Amino acid sequence: MSGESLLLIDDDRLVHAAVERELAGRVDRILHAFEPEEGLRLALQEGPDVILLDMNLPRMDGLKVCRHLKEAPSTRDVPIVFLTVDQRVQHLARALETGGADYIRKPFDPVELRARVEAALRLRRMIDLLRDQAWIDPLTGLKNRAALDDALAAASAACERTGQPSSLLLLDVDHFKLVNDRHGHGVGDELLRRVAAAIRRGSRPYDTSCRFGGDEFAVVYAQTDAGGAACAAARVVEAVAGIEIPTEAGPLRPTCSAGLACTEVLEVPFAPDEWLKAADAALYDAKRQGRNRLVISGRRG
Numbered sequence: 001m002s003g004e005s006l007l008l009i010d011d012d013r014l015v016h017a018a019v020e021r022e023l024a025g026r027v028d029r030i031l032h033a034f035e036p037e038e039g040l041r042l043a044l045q046e047g048p049d050v051i052l053l054d055m056n057l058p059r060m061d062g063l064k065v066c067r068h069l070k071e072a073p074s075t076r077d078v079p080i081v082f083l084t085v086d087q088r089v090q091h092l093a094r095a096l097e098t099g100g101a102d103y104i105r106k107p108f109d110p111v112e113l114r115a116r117v118e119a120a121l122r123l124r125r126m127i128d129l130l131r132d133q134a135w136i137d138p139l140t141g142l143k144n145r146a147a148l149d150d151a152l153a154a155a156s157a158a159c160e161r162t163g164q165p166s167s168l169l170l171l172d173v174d175h176f177k178l179v180n181d182r183h184g185h186g187v188g189d190e191l192l193r194r195v196a197a198a199i200r201r202g203s204r205p206y207d208t209s210c211r212f213g214g215d216e217f218a219v220v221y222a223q224t225d226a227g228g229a230a231c232a233a234a235r236v237v238e239a240v241a242g243i244e245i246p247t248e249a250g251p252l253r254p255t256c257s258a259g260l261a262c263t264e265v266l267e268v269p270f271a272p273d274e275w276l277k278a279a280d281a282a283l284y285d286a287k288r289q290g291r292n293r294l295v296i297s298g299r300r301g
Contacts, residue, residue: 003028007033009038009052018108035058054083066095074154074157082103085105087105140195149272166223170282198243219232259294
């Protein structure tokens with residue numbers, strides 16, 4: 001289970017000590033929250049793989065905390081296992097209907113605790129695998145539009161919550177239709193794969209690189225200020241200009257146009273669709289200015 005984390009939200013310190021003792025060595029990291037507000041903050045900030053949630057918390061019960069977690073894009077897929085002293089079947093059913101994956105009655109048996117946490121972690125791995133498979137563009141191996149929408153929602157929520165900056169790059173291949181018309185779709189597909197490889201090389205593990213559609217690509221640069229994103233985007237444009245594909249008519253040397261929109265420049269609060277519009281407007285400016293260039297939204301000259 002290396003690399004997997006668990007968040008415990010419970011106001012009883014004895015429960016925290018017991019969970020730490022019984023799950024030590026079985027989960028890579030255990031995060032502790034003693035108040036519901038602290039639990040929500042840690043869940044959104046740390047993105048745990050499973051959450052143990054007390055149903056009877058002060059000021060905000062576990063069901064309400066669960067609803068908040070299921071509404072947030074970054075935590076909606078995290079399995080939640082309720083901890084409860086309640087024996088009523090209807091109350092336990094409400095916990096599952098709210099979005100809980102399982103429950104454990106207190107005082108819990110150590111063997112049952114370990115088994116249910118391991119089952120929740122298996123569920124998380126399966127969710128991640130299915131999501132990754134559904135999010136991959138088969139031609140380029142990059143993520144697809146659905147993954148982009150999710151990344152934009154998560155990044156925009158993080159920006160509004162903590163002020164954490166992110167940037168969105170939109171890029172498309174210049175005169176791509178002519179490539180298909182003159183050289184055939186096989187060459188066009190190879191060009192898209194080469195562009196995707198250039199984007200992938202210029203992205204970090206926590207960035208989201210996507211095929212936006214057709215010959216359009218997008219990158220969400222997470223946790224990156226405007227200056228860092230501009231440098232990364234410029235390297236991508238340069239890398240695409242360095243591609244050379246042999247064809248019967250001679251080497252094909254493509255270029256691309258790109259638009260970058262940074263959360264530090266945009267007015268907040270803003271929605272993901274407004275972020276997309278800002279990047280798309282910058283991309284349009286790049287094409288209007290002659291293509292083969294990067295334009296940054298909000299920057300003059």
